[in-house]
Amino acid sequence: MRPPRRFLPERWDRAGWARLVLSVVGGVVLVCGVVLAWQGVRAAILLQRASDASQVLLAQVAQGDADGARRTAEVLEDAARRSHDSTDGPLWAVASWLPIVGDDVDAVRVVSREVDRVATQAVPTVVDVTAQVGLDAFSPRAGRVDIANLESVAPRLGAPRRALQEAARNVGDIRPEDVVGRLQVPVRRLQDVLTGAASAARVADTAATLLPDMLGGQERRRYLLLIQNNAEVRSLGGIPGSWAVIEANRGRVRMTEQGSAIDVPPVDDPRLAVPASQYGAVPVSAAEDLRNTTSVPDFPEAARFAGSLVGEATDTRFDGVVSVDPVTLGYLLQGLGPVTLGDGTRLTSENAVDELLNGVYRRYTTDPLAQDAVFEDAARSIFDAFVGGRGATQPVLEALVRAAVDNRVMVWSADRSEQRRIRTTGVSGVLSQDPDQARVGVFVDDSKGSKLQYYLETSHTLTSSRCVDRSQELTLRTRLSSVVPRSGLPVSITGFRLPGLSATDQRLSVRVVAPAGGVLQQVRLGDVDRQPVGGRLGDRRVTVVPVTLRAGESVDLTVTMRTGDGQTGDAVLTSTPGIRAEPNDVRVRSACS
Numbered sequence: 001m002r003p004p005r006r007f008l009p010e011r012w013d014r015a016g017w018a019r020l021v022l023s024v025v026g027g028v029v030l031v032c033g034v035v036l037a038w039q040g041v042r043a044a045i046l047l048q049r050a051s052d053a054s055q056v057l058l059a060q061v062a063q064g065d066a067d068g069a070r071r072t073a074e075v076l077e078d079a080a081r082r083s084h085d086s087t088d089g090p091l092w093a094v095a096s097w098l099p100i101v102g103d104d105v106d107a108v109r110v111v112s113r114e115v116d117r118v119a120t121q122a123v124p125t126v127v128d129v130t131a132q133v134g135l136d137a138f139s140p141r142a143g144r145v146d147i148a149n150l151e152s153v154a155p156r157l158g159a160p161r162r163a164l165q166e167a168a169r170n171v172g173d174i175r176p177e178d179v180v181g182r183l184q185v186p187v188r189r190l191q192d193v194l195t196g197a198a199s200a201a202r203v204a205d206t207a208a209t210l211l212p213d214m215l216g217g218q219e220r221r222r223y224l225l226l227i228q229n230n231a232e233v234r235s236l237g238g239i240p241g242s243w244a245v246i247e248a249n250r251g252r253v254r255m256t257e258q259g260s261a262i263d264v265p266p267v268d269d270p271r272l273a274v275p276a277s278q279y280g281a282v283p284v285s286a287a288e289d290l291r292n293t294t295s296v297p298d299f300p301e302a303a304r305f306a307g308s309l310v311g312e313a314t315d316t317r318f319d320g321v322v323s324v325d326p327v328t329l330g331y332l333l334q335g336l337g338p339v340t341l342g343d344g345t346r347l348t349s350e351n352a353v354d355e356l357l358n359g360v361y362r363r364y365t366t367d368p369l370a371q372d373a374v375f376e377d378a379a380r381s382i383f384d385a386f387v388g389g390r391g392a393t394q395p396v397l398e399a400l401v402r403a404a405v406d407n408r409v410m411v412w413s414a415d416r417s418e419q420r421r422i423r424t425t426g427v428s429g430v431l432s433q434d435p436d437q438a439r440v441g442v443f444v445d446d447s448k449g450s451k452l453q454y455y456l457e458t459s460h461t462l463t464s465s466r467c468v469d470r471s472q473e474l475t476l477r478t479r480l481s482s483v484v485p486r487s488g489l490p491v492s493i494t495g496f497r498l499p500g501l502s503a504t505d506q507r508l509s510v511r512v513v514a515p516a517g518g519v520l521q522q523v524r525l526g527d528v529d530r531q532p533v534g535g536r537l538g539d540r541r542v543t544v545v546p547v548t549l550r551a552g553e554s555v556d557l558t559v560t561m562r563t564g565d566g567q568t569g570d571a572v573l574t575s576t577p578g579i580r581a582e583p584n585d586v587r588v589r590s591a592c593s
Helices: 014-063 066-086 092-093 102-121 123-132 145-158 158-172 181-214 290-295 299-314 326-336 353-365 368-387 395-407 414-424
Strands: 221-229 241-247 251-262 320-324 412-413 439-446 455-467 469-480 506-516 520-527 529-531 533-539 542-547 556-562 570-576 586-588
Touching: 066 251, 092 368, 092 414, 102 123, 102 158, 102 181, 123 158, 145 158, 145 570, 158 181, 181 414, 221 299, 221 368, 241 299, 241 368, 251 299, 251 368, 290 412, 299 320, 299 412, 326 353, 326 368, 326 395, 353 368, 368 439, 412 414, 414 570, 439 455, 439 469, 455 570, 455 586, 469 506, 469 570, 506 520, 506 556, 520 542, 542 556
Parallel strands: 221 320, 439 570
Antiparallel strands: 221 241, 241 251, 320 412, 439 506, 455 469, 469 556, 506 542, 520 529, 520 556, 533 542, 570 586
16 A cells, blocks of 8 residues: 655654744735735725715705615615625634734724614615605794604604614724724714714604604793804803794794893892802802803703793793804805895805804994894894795705704703703703713803904813823813904994903903813913812812903913713813804713723
8 A cells, every 4th residue: 555645754843844834824814814905995995885875865865865765775785784794704803903904904894884784774764764754844844844744753763863873983982093094084084974963863863752742732832042142152152142932833833022131131039049059160140140041051051040031021931942043043044045134134154153243243333222133133034934944954954963063052841851852962952960971061151241252262172191090180271362353343342341451351261160070180271370269060070260361362271180980981072162163072082991
């Protein structure tokens, strides 16, 4: 019998065995690398196809093209599923732990998985709802919202909301700066898109559930509409310089009475009062003077104060409060189109902010009643255009979503069960007392009674420096810059001169709110250390820092703090929405990650 053929020499030294093992391992790695590269390229092509399909789908949904949307949704779902399949499995799981390329591999895996989730769990329902009722279900036509349409779609919006929220959370965990350069822009773009979509889905789900009753489906409702004036800044945006009463009955919505802060004089003995536990954290006048109600950085409490004061002045019981600002009105005009006011002013999306927050004070320098009349006229004109169904539905709804993401649209209901649902949305304006997440707030108030914050620029940065005993240390850096002209401004903008201040000086109060259970460690204004002085809002410590800002000057405020026990996850920074669009509720990577 012939002996078996040998593939290796009879005598094989250790070096030979090592070379063999390395060759085999190298071959396996090479094959795996080729497979990964091929699958990665395939996934990238499929993701691009899914991205292109999603853009077409959005347009078809907005246009009410249900048949076209269904066909495009099939393309999107197929591309997303195949991309997910290409990046799934043990080979990609192992590669995600490799040095250098691991973050890139993991990012592609997460993106593919979450796009597949959205395509299979959210898109089909959205397309079906579009085919059934269209976007018009969420906007009024001829002064009326079809309550029956809302009731028919409400049970179907929960699943898409959950899918989008999960996708937004998981893609949001990716650090764009940690992936290869060519992936950074697509990842950031997807994070922005999913964040906006998840917010819109959350609002739509809640709106479809609550609006039938809130629009008077069971009984007539009355709401207080506040229009905040960002030119005189307050923690939540600006002073409630203009207000209106909105009546809703069986889906029909109309504006009745209007007024301004002048029509609601301060009271010495308000029905509601600032709790003693909040002394030092917010001004006592927040419950006494309508103009200061929004100094409270918690909209439900501010809304109760405002509703009580206006209700007492007008003998009206309000079922809720809604707040917007001129920036929101400008957003809405992108979809509604221009409106012309009684004094001939033509408001557009491009000039609404400038006209309402600055131009009106230049035109009517000594006539506060004329200034108020412009605000009331603008509010009614835009409201009538909105409830009348003027303009295209999609850009109007996009404007409301954009304003909600900026924290410019806020809603409070006097009905406790409704308010519990609203608290979970992006329109609640709630100052969170969440003991599990590090939330930081920085809010700005005018202390002079001027309209100079039209010329105020702010920037806020929060960083996590290190983990300490189940908590983390955070540093907030706020820069306040004045671009006020040194001359040429009327007293209607500068306000009356205060002792020690020039006409163009801004006198501000910066309110910094630490996380629940956290501790404020150091406050530094410019090069000077300040003692943290303030109070508490629930379980959150507050420091209030007075700032005098000269024309052309910039001031830096730095506050270090320690989070509450167990708050080792990503932090969130909330700030006062200003005149210029800036990110809000910004997620900040934890040093403990």
